[in-house]
Amino acid sequence: MKLLLLPSLVVIAVFAAALGGLFRYSVLEFVPGSLTPGGFTLANFRAVVSAQYLGYVWDTVVLSAATTVLTLVASYPVAYALARTPSRATRSWLLILTLAPFFTGAIVRTYAWILVLGNAVVTWPIPMLFTERGVLIGLVHFSMPTMILLLAAAISHVDPAYERAAASLGARPGRVFRRVTLPLSLPGIVSGSLIVFAWTLSAFPTPELLGGGRVKMIANGVKDLALDSFNWPGAAAFAILALGLTLGLLSVVGRLAARPAPE
Amino acid sequence: MIGRVVIALLVAFMTLPTVVVVIASFNPTAIMSVPPAGLSLRWYVNALTYPQFRRAAVNSLVATAAAALLALPIGTAAALALERGRLRARNLWTTLLLSPLVVPGVAAGLGFLILAAALGLLRSRTVLVAAHVALVLPFVARSVWVSVRNLDPTLERAAASLGATPWRTFRRVTLPLLRPGLIAGFLFAVVVSANEFVVSLFIVNRVTEVLPVAMFTYVVNYTDPTIAAISSLFIAATVTIVWLTDRFVGLAAVFRLDR
Amino acid sequence: MYTLAYRPDLVKEEITRWSDLWKPSLRGKIAMPDFDPSHIITIAALMEGGNESSWQKGQERLRQLKPSIVAFFSTDAQSQDLMKTGQAPVQVMLSVNAYHLQEQGVAVKVVQPADFPGIVGIDTMAVMAGSKRADAAHQLINLVLSREIQSQLVEGLRAGPVNSGAAVPAKLRGQPGIFLTPAEWKERGYIMDDEVRAKTLPGWREWFTANIVKK
Numbered sequence: 001m002k003l004l005l006l007p008s009l010v011v012i013a014v015f016a017a018a019l020g021g022l023f024r025y026s027v028l029e030f031v032p033g034s035l036t037p038g039g040f041t042l043a044n045f046r047a048v049v050s051a052q053y054l055g056y057v058w059d060t061v062v063l064s065a066a067t068t069v070l071t072l073v074a075s076y077p078v079a080y081a082l083a084r085t086p087s088r089a090t091r092s093w094l095l096i097l098t099l100a101p102f103f104t105g106a107i108v109r110t111y112a113w114i115l116v117l118g119n120a121v122v123t124w125p126i127p128m129l130f131t132e133r134g135v136l137i138g139l140v141h142f143s144m145p146t147m148i149l150l151l152a153a154a155i156s157h158v159d160p161a162y163e164r165a166a167a168s169l170g171a172r173p174g175r176v177f178r179r180v181t182l183p184l185s186l187p188g189i190v191s192g193s194l195i196v197f198a199w200t201l202s203a204f205p206t207p208e209l210l211g212g213g214r215v216k217m218i219a220n221g222v223k224d225l226a227l228d229s230f231n232w233p234g235a236a237a238f239a240i241l242a243l244g245l246t247l248g249l250l251s252v253v254g255r256l257a258a259r260p261a262p263e
Numbered sequence: 264m265i266g267r268v269v270i271a272l273l274v275a276f277m278t279l280p281t282v283v284v285v286i287a288s289f290n291p292t293a294i295m296s297v298p299p300a301g302l303s304l305r306w307y308v309n310a311l312t313y314p315q316f317r318r319a320a321v322n323s324l325v326a327t328a329a330a331a332l333l334a335l336p337i338g339t340a341a342a343l344a345l346e347r348g349r350l351r352a353r354n355l356w357t358t359l360l361l362s363p364l365v366v367p368g369v370a371a372g373l374g375f376l377i378l379a380a381a382l383g384l385l386r387s388r389t390v391l392v393a394a395h396v397a398l399v400l401p402f403v404a405r406s407v408w409v410s411v412r413n414l415d416p417t418l419e420r421a422a423a424s425l426g427a428t429p430w431r432t433f434r435r436v437t438l439p440l441l442r443p444g445l446i447a448g449f450l451f452a453v454v455v456s457a458n459e460f461v462v463s464l465f466i467v468n469r470v471t472e473v474l475p476v477a478m479f480t481y482v483v484n485y486t487d488p489t490i491a492a493i494s495s496l497f498i499a500a501t502v503t504i505v506w507l508t509d510r511f512v513g514l515a516a517v518f519r520l521d522r
Numbered sequence: 523m524y525t526l527a528y529r530p531d532l533v534k535e536e537i538t539r540w541s542d543l544w545k546p547s548l549r550g551k552i553a554m555p556d557f558d559p560s561h562i563i564t565i566a567a568l569m570e571g572g573n574e575s576s577w578q579k580g581q582e583r584l585r586q587l588k589p590s591i592v593a594f595f596s597t598d599a600q601s602q603d604l605m606k607t608g609q610a611p612v613q614v615m616l617s618v619n620a621y622h623l624q625e626q627g628v629a630v631k632v633v634q635p636a637d638f639p640g641i642v643g644i645d646t647m648a649v650m651a652g653s654k655r656a657d658a659a660h661q662l663i664n665l666v667l668s669r670e671i672q673s674q675l676v677e678g679l680r681a682g683p684v685n686s687g688a689a690v691p692a693k694l695r696g697q698p699g700i701f702l703t704p705a706e707w708k709e710r711g712y713i714m715d716d717e718v719r720a721k722t723l724p725g726w727r728e729w730f731t732a733n734i735v736k737k
Contacts, residue, residue, distance in 0.1 A: 015371070
């Protein structure tokens with residue numbers, strides 16, 4: 001039985017080797033004009049905690065937080081409908097419409113926003129493309145399918161009997177939602193939010209194409225360093241910082257999700 | 264009532280960009296205008312005949328097929344082992360298996376680039392396929408695991424007691440019962456790999472370029488609606504796949520929404 | 523060749539020199555690349571009597587230019603969009619890209635600056651160290667440098683040839699970015715030292731992003 005894990009182990013080992021290379025380069029010296037790194041140094045990590053790069057981190061955290069909040073607010077109603085609708089047809093259609101953008105890939109979706117935000121459809125009164133609000137919209141749009149699915153799964157686990165009981169005791173729908181549904185779906189809200197937040201921290205295509213060079217998140221910084229400045233050691237250090245941030249956040253999810261959910 | 268309106272608006276927000284892209288793809292001129300001044304298929308012709316897109320499409324097909332076909336048995340084996348293997352370090356294994364999901368794309372991409380350089384494999388597709396398998400495996404394992412968890416062992420025991428060998432039991436009893444998970448897993452693998460962009464961006468070159476990277480390069484260099492055309496084709500393909508899956512397997516079941 | 527390109531229908535004055543960029547009348551109308559600031563950095567340095575090696579001399583000049591810049595583009599597509607929509611009607615761009623815009627029907631004027639030359643952008647071909655097909659690579663390079671191919675490149679891309687025997691159509695002679703003789707290379711174009719560029723580009727990008735791009 002345990003042998004069945006062997007192939008997976010090989011795959012994991014390959015992935016670990018890739019990350020190993022990353023760690024190795026992060027402590028090697030960057031030689032400008034060359035791809036061959038020098039000797040051991042901590043200069044890359046020192047550079048990464050400088051004002052400029054911490055600026056990237058701050059901008060990314062703020063943008064990710066805003067994205068998460070807006071995504072949550074926009075996704076909950078759709079998730080609720082998805083989980084609670086009695087009609088199988090409606091559920092099917094909602095699922096297809098939610099999933100379809102998810103499955104068309106980052107480039108297609110981001111390009112679509114280039115068109116919408118770029119005065120091709122409407123002429124916006126304020127610039128939308130290549131601004132932070134444009135990137136925010138793109139990120140929210142990108143995260144909604146994930147949030148909707150996670151929330152819907154959580155909501156569908158809330159026994160409608162509780163809601164019916166509250167209603168039968170005289171509570172109006174708004175109150176039922178606030179006092180029964182919302183609290184019981186809280187674990188889903190929390191884990192969904194943290195997952196969207198963690199994934200948005202690593203967002204790349206959206207800020208790359210919608211940011212116009214002015215709105216840069218951590219991932220764009222890593223790519224610039226690696227593929228434009230050819231500074232693999234610096235890029236590796238920055239990438240490890242991003243990895244650390246994501247892992248830190250997700251360990252919080254793990255601890256919160258480990259709490260038994262009300263069944 | 265307000266609820267319905269709100270939901271309709273939200274769904275409209277989610278689908279608006281898709282609609283705009285499809286409309287833009289029929290624009291007769293390079294400078295976009297919506298509504299378009301006419302209808303033209305020239306960008307579709309351009310997209311389908313652009314040599315780099317053709318090459319990239321083939322590359323994507325090969326890489327995705329390889330990744331999905333490799334990940335399916337590996338992931339199924341892992342799911343079975345995790346559920347039934349009575350492993351002591353089960354949580355550790357689960358974490359390891361799911362770990363590619365939490366690593367930022369740029370970190371994995373740069374790591375694989377460095378690995379490829381170290382192994383002298385910068386021009387081969389090996390590292391690309393390996394990366395895709397690693398990225399897709401968590402999805403496959405998870406999907407199959409859901410089915411494995413719902414598997415009733417008494418059915419397999421019954422087959423064994425009737426004289427079936429373990430392999431025959433697996434083939435005739437276990438596998439068919441795992442079908443929803445396997446199909447969902449394969450679907451995930453295909454969709455995730457076909458759309459994988461960030462990691463691939465780091466490790467491909469012009470010859471091994473996959474379609475999303477080729478599209479990115481195009482968007483970055485040209486402003487005509489060719490990308491709208493190829494996006495529309497992409498959208499049509501994925502919507503069809505999703506719709507078909509819903510018809511035959513029931514997406515609600517896949518996402519455990521039918522309680 | 524990196525030079526100035528602008529839309530005469532949107533910018534009512536003539537632009538003839540690099541120093542025109544600093545004119546108050548062009549405030550908020552300029553765009554330039556952010557992925558490669560080497561050109562504007564070099565020009566600013568030349569204006570202060572330095573060059574790409576002593577580029578720090580031009581830093582203050584560049585800071586003075588900041589309010590005039592309305593956008594930076596990371597990609598050619600963005601640059602084209604900014605020119606087409608008129609959001610940034612004056613740009614530091616590659617002459618080849620400007621000619622491409624002209625072909626698309628956008629009225630763009632390409633400048634041969636009078637005060638300092640344009641910065642020459644040279645497409646390079648490299649044979650990998652340790653390559654097992656170096657002979658084939660050399661054959662390709664010979665082909666690309668041949669008179670026939672060079673003539674086609676000139677005609678199709680409106681880029682300057684490196685083979686002085688290439689045929690250059692009369693209407694293209696003397697156009698910005700198209701040089702016919704080694705003398706023209708020196709007079710009308712500025713070629714950066716490639717080693718300095720390779721070594722300093724990361725530093726340039728960092729300084730430029732922190733001081734000029736960031737709001």
